[in-house]
Amino acid sequence: MxxxxxxxxxxxxxxxxxxxxxxxxxxxxxxxxxxxxxxxxxxxxxxxxxxxxxxxxxxxxxxxxxxxxxxxxxxxxxxxxxxxxxxxxxxxxxxxxxxxxxxxxxxxxxxxxxxxxxxxxxxxxxxPLAGQTAYRTLKRVGVRADDTVLIHAAAGGVGSFATQIAVALGARVIGTASERNHDYLRSLGAEPVTYGEGLAERLRTAGGIDAAVDFVGGDAVEVSLEFVRPDRVASVANPEAEARGGHYVWVRPDGAELAELARLADEGKLTxxxxxxxxxxxxxxxxxxxxxxxxxxxxxxxx
CATH class of the missing domain: 3.90.180.10 (Medium-chain alcohol dehydrogenases, catalytic domain)
Structure with a gap:
C-alpha cells in the first residue's frame, strides 16, 4: 500500500x-x-x-x-x-x-x-478525535439542559464541536473567540465573547455560568474559576486544572461516543x-x- x-x-x-x-x-x-x-x-x-x-x-x-x-x-x-x-x-x-x-x-x-x-x-x-474530545470534556463537567457553559476557543477545531454538542443538549453557550469568528459562533448557536485581556470583565456582564471547558490553555482555567466551582471546570490544554480541583481530559477511542456523534450529525445538530x-x-x-x-x-x- x-x-x-x-x-x-x-x-x-x-x-x-x-x-x-x-x-x-x-x-x-x-x-x-x-x-x-x-x-x-x-x-x-x-x-x-x-x-x-x-x-x-x-x-x-x-x-x-x-x-x-x-x-x-x-x-x-x-x-x-x-x-x-x-x-x-x-x-x-x-x-x-x-x-x-x-x-x-x-x-x-x-x-x-x-x-x-x-x-x-x-x-x-x-x-472522531476533535468530536470525542469535545463530547468527553462536556460530559466530565456534567453539562445538561438549561446550563450556561463557557467554552474557551469555541470557534476552534474542538471548540466548534463542543459548541454544537452543548447546544444540542439544551445548554446556553458563551464562546470565546476573536471578533472575526463571532458571526461563525452565532451560526452555531453560541453567544460570542472576545478573548484576551479583559475577558473576565466582559464575562461578568454575561450572567451566571454553570460550567466551563478550556480548549486553548493560557489563563482560561484561572478565568473560569472566577465564575465556576472547580469540579465543573475542565481543560484539555492545561494539566494544572486538576491541581485546582478541576479536570484534565485525555480522550480515548470509544465507538459508543462516536455513534452518538453520528446520531447528532444525522439529526442535523452537528456539522x-x-x-x-x-x-x-x-x-x-x-x-x-x-x-x-x-x-x-x-x-x-x-x-
Missing amino acids: KAIALQKYGSADDLQLIDLPDPKVGPAEVLIRVKAAAVNPVDWKLAAGGLDALMEVRFPLVPGWDVAGVVEKVGLDAGEFAVGDEVFGYIRKDWVQQGAYAELASANVRMLAKKPRSLDWAQAAGV VHVDKALPLAEAAEAWRLSQSGRTRGKIVLTV
Missing part, C-alpha cells in the same frame, strides 16, 4: 510517500480502505517527539488517528462490522506506528462506528466545516497549514 511515513522523528519536510506492507488484521480488528484521514495538531507534535515520554513510537511511522473509509476485511472476532460497511473512527492504538495517512488502516472494532449518512468522507474523517481537503501526497502542505493556526475547521487528506 501507499502511505505517508517518517523514518525518524522530524517535521513536515521529513514526510515521505512510500510503499509499505498492508497492515495485519488482528482477531478484534477490521481492515479499512481509507477514503479520508483528518490532520490534527497532535500528528505533527507526535512526529516531532512530543509524546515520546508517554507513548511507544515505532518507525517507519505512519501518522494519523482520524479515519473514514470502507471495511475491506474482518478479523476472526470482529462481528460488529461486515465487509463493505462505511465506518469512521479515532484509531489510536497502544503504540504509535500504523496510522491513517495510508491507503489501508487496521483498527479495533471498539474504536469505530458506522459513518454518519449525512456527512461526506472528508467531513466524517474530521469528527463539520472542512477548511481544506488535500490529496494524500500533499500531507506536508497539510501540516504546514495546520501549524499556521490560520485555518477554521478541519484539514483533511483524501485517499
